[in-house]
Amino acid sequence: xxxxxxxxxxxxxxxxxxxxxxxxxxxxxxxxxxxxxxxxxxxxxxxxxxxxxxxxxxxxxxxxxxxxxxxxxxxxxxxxxxxxxxxxxxxxxxxxxxxxxxxxxxxxxxxxxxxxxxxxxxxxxxxxxxxxxxxxxxxxxxxxxxxxxxxxxxxxxxxxxxxxxxxxxxxxxxxxxxxxxxxxxxxxxxxxxxxxxxxxxxxxxxxxxxxxxxxxxxxxxxxxxxxxxxxxxxxxxxxxxxxxxxxxxxxxxxxxxxxxx
Numbered sequence: 001x002x003x004x005x006x007x008x009x010x011x012x013x014x015x016x017x018x019x020x021x022x023x024x025x026x027x028x029x030x031x032x033x034x035x036x037x038x039x040x041x042x043x044x045x046x047x048x049x050x051x052x053x054x055x056x057x058x059x060x061x062x063x064x065x066x067x068x069x070x071x072x073x074x075x076x077x078x079x080x081x082x083x084x085x086x087x088x089x090x091x092x093x094x095x096x097x098x099x100x101x102x103x104x105x106x107x108x109x110x111x112x113x114x115x116x117x118x119x120x121x122x123x124x125x126x127x128x129x130x131x132x133x134x135x136x137x138x139x140x141x142x143x144x145x146x147x148x149x150x151x152x153x154x155x156x157x158x159x160x161x162x163x164x165x166x167x168x169x170x171x172x173x174x175x176x177x178x179x180x181x182x183x184x185x186x187x188x189x190x191x192x193x194x195x196x197x198x199x200x201x202x203x204x205x206x207x208x209x210x211x212x213x214x215x216x217x218x219x220x221x222x223x224x225x226x227x228x229x230x231x232x233x234x235x236x237x238x239x240x241x242x243x244x245x246x247x248x249x250x251x252x253x254x255x256x257x258x259x260x261x
Contacts, residue, residue, distance in 0.1 A: 001027040002053060004070025004240070005096070005180070006137065006173055008034030008159065011069060015242045018250035022257060023065060028056055030072070032172030034163075044175030046183055046190065050078040054086065063088040065257065069242060070096050070214065071176060074183075074192065080203075081195040089260045090226075091204040091253055094214040094239050097222065098184040098192055130160045143210035143238040152243075196225045203229040204256045206249055208237030230256070 001012040009027035016025040030049050031039035039048055053075055057064055066087045068076030073095025080087040134156045138145045148156075163169045183190035203226045207219040216233070223231040232252045234241055242249045 001025055002066070002068040002072030002076050003027065003030065003033065004068075004072050004094075005176055006033070007069070007072070007240075010034070010155065010159065011240065011243060012067070014246040015067075015250055015253075018246055019253060022254065026056075028053070030075070030176075032168055032175070034159075038168045038172060042171060042175060044172060045179045046075060046078060049075045049176070049179075050082070053079050054083055057083070057086040060086075065089045065091070065253075067091040067093070067242075067253070068095065069093040069240060071180060073097075074180065077192065077196050077199065080201055081198040084200055087201050089202045089204070089256055090199060091206065091256065092222075093206045093242050093249065094208060094211055095205075095222070096180055096214055097196065097218060098187065099215045099218055130164060131157055134160050140212055141239045142244050143208060143236055144244070147244055193221075193225060196222065197227065199226050200228065202256060202260045203227075204252055205229055205231045206241050206252065207231070207233050208239060208241050208244070209233060209235045210237060211239045213239045 001009075001016065003009060003011045009029050012025070012027040016023075016027065019025060029036035031037070031052055032044060039052075049071075057066075057079070063086055066076050066080060066089070068074070068091070070093070073092040074097060076090060076092060077095060077097070080090045134153070135145075138148055138153070138156070142148065183192055187193070205219060205222050205226065207214070207216045207222075209216050219231055219233055223229050230252075232248075234245055234248065237244050
């Protein structure tokens, strides 16, 4: 289970618990996120993230059921397209696939990706109190922030405080975001949609209609592009449906696994 931009392994806690009777799940922290150290030479490219996931999957004796959210969905798409021998099924929750027309709610992301200006903007954001940053992140990622249990909110505060102390959180965010936007702007160098079309494994696509970060209208293009796909659109969900509606996502994953068995 591969987390998204600015996320960590804990983004999958509730879904892992709901599927524990069916799957022996592992949720890695991508380089520079969560508890993982930054990569050598500060390489936060999609290629590096995908390589790390491939290296993990190569340690298993059999293909795995691979799940990814947002940036993790993009990385998982690359892995499934280039190493189909490692992936048995693919589940993508709001995968960050190219859309060149930003929404008003995510227009700040291209600004963060601009060299120098992005660093200055990130430095300003880092000066905000941790609880304010966590609350802003929840407001951006959830359709209804009230759905976040108090325990998960407290955990998010604790995690944000720890990551602020390690000193490379902003670097990981900016580097990974720039790599993603670079892939959007140079499709000949990083053909993400053609890579999606190469995925041959059974695929579950999950989108939230109230997603403020990934345009939910992308869902129908994704359904047409992934060869063996099924689409679940949640009318009252945001960017992290596996956290906001874990029971619904778990049920859809179970159906995917049963049909692929």
